[in-house]
Amino acid sequence: MQRRRRRSAVLALGLAASLLVPTSVAPSPAAAATPGSKKVIVQLFEWNWTSVANECTTVLGPKGYGYVQVSPPQEHVTGNPWWLAYQPVSYRIESRKGTRAQFQSMVNTCHTAGVKVIVDAVVNHMSGQDNGGTGWAGTTYGHYNYPGNYGSQDFHYCGRNGNNDIVNYNDRYEVQNCELVNLADLKTESDYVRTKLAGYLNDLLSLGVDGFRLDASKHMPAADIAAIKSKLSRSAYIVQEVIWGAGEPIQPTEYTGNGDVHEFRYGKDLARMFNSERLAYLKNFGESWGYLPGGQAVVFTDNHDTQRDGGVLTYRDRGEYALANAFMLAWPYGTPAVMSSFTYSNRDQGPPSDAGNRTLNTTCYSGWECEHRWRVIANMVAFNNATQGAAVANWYDNGWQHIAFSRAGKGYLTINDEDFAITGRSYYTGLPAGRYCDVIHGDFSNGSCSGPVITVDGSGWFAANVNAHDAVAIHVGAKLP
Known part of the structure; x- marks a missing residue:
C-alpha cells in the first residue's frame, strides 16, 4: 500500500522562504564560471534577446550553466499568446523578442560569458491562420502561401477528419502527414523543403548558434530530419522533441540516430514520486524505467508545454519544485534542462509585453518567475558540473x-x-x-x-x-x- 502524504502549506511556504531566494552572483563571469564540463541547459522561455544577453553575463556564466535555449527567433504571426512564436511566416530573424542585430549581439555576449546558445527551431510547419495575414516584420502570407519560401505544393494535405488535422496518434501516417492543430504541415520529404529549412538553420549557424531544439520532431519522419541535418554547414548540437505515448507507433528511440531526444516521462514520474509515491523508488531512476539511453536523453521537471498540460511539478509548487530540480541536477541520468518561466493565469497568456506586444525586458519580477535563479536550483548547477562522470x-x-x-x-x-x-x-x-x-x-x-x-x-x-x-x-x- 502506498502512503498518501499530507501536503503542508506552512512547510512549503517555509521552504520557499529559505530556498527560493535569488542566488547571489559574483561580479566577474570569467573568473566565477565553474571549470570543467558544463552540460546544464536553461530554457529562458520567451525572453527577449537583450535580456538573454544580460542574463548570460550576470547569472548563467557565473553559475556555470552550459547552454541557454532561446525561443524561436523567426518572423511569426502577430498577437499576444505565447504560441504565436511557433507559427512562422518567414525565416527572417525578426520577432517580438528582437531584431537580427540584437540576436547576433546576444549570441556573441553569451559566448563571451562561456554559455552556448540553442535555438528552438520550428521546422515541421508554418502558420495555422486560415485566412493568412501580415507577420511581425511585415511579410504578407497565406495559410499555404509564403512568398519567397513556400507555395501550396510544399505542404501535406492528408484529407482526413474533414480538416486535415491529426486525430489518431496510433496512425503513423496521420501523425506525420496531417496537421498539428491546423498548422500548415511542411512536406519534409521534398528536397526543396529540406533545402529551405537547412538554409534557415545555416543562417542561424552563421550567427554563431551552437545547436537546435527541433520542435514537433515526432511529426516528421526521423529520416527527414537526418536529411535536413546532412545539409547543415557545420556540426551542431541537436535535441528533438518527441513525446512518448504508450503503444503509439512512433517512439522516441527512432530519433536517437539524429541526436539527443527529450525524455518526457521523466518529469511526470518525478512529480508522481514527490506527490504521491516514494522518493525511495528513485534508486534506479533512468534507463531501468524504460527510458531512453542516458547519453541521449534531455530531461526536465517541466517545460513550457508540460507546465500547461499538468501532471508535472511547476514553479507553483515552490519548495517541492525546488527539491525535484535539486534531485535532477544531482542525479546522473540524462542532460538536465532547467525551466525559467513567466507567470500566467490562463494557458494561452503571452509573456509580459508592451501595448504593441513587444516582449518586455526581463526583470525577474512583474510577471517573470526566473526559477533558474532560485538559490537551490542555481547552486545545484555547480554541483552538476563538479560531479560529472562520478557514479x-x-x-x-x-x-x-x-x-x-x-x-x-x-x-x-x-x-x-x-x-x-x-x-x-x-x-x-x-x-x-x-x-x-x-x-x-x-x-x-x-x-x-x-x-x-x-x-x-x-x-x-x-x-x-x-x-x-x-x-x-x-x-x-x-x-x-
Missing part, C-alpha cells in the same frame, strides 16, 4: 521520503520530503575530509559560504538535522579552505 554511491533511503546518495568522491545530496524533521543522524559521503558549503541554503563564493557549513570527518561522515521538505547538498567545488 552514484552510498545510496540510503528510509523506505519512504528520505533519501541520500553521493556522486562518488565528488558530491553528496540528502533530501527529506517527509512531513517531519530528520534529526540525530549521520551520513556517509565518501568525500575528502573538510568543511563544505551547504549549497542548498548558502552561496559559495571566493572561498566562503553565506549559509550553513557541513564538516566531513576523516572517515567521510557528517552529522546534520534535515528539516521537513528540505535538503542538504555539498560538493568538492564548494569546499572551504
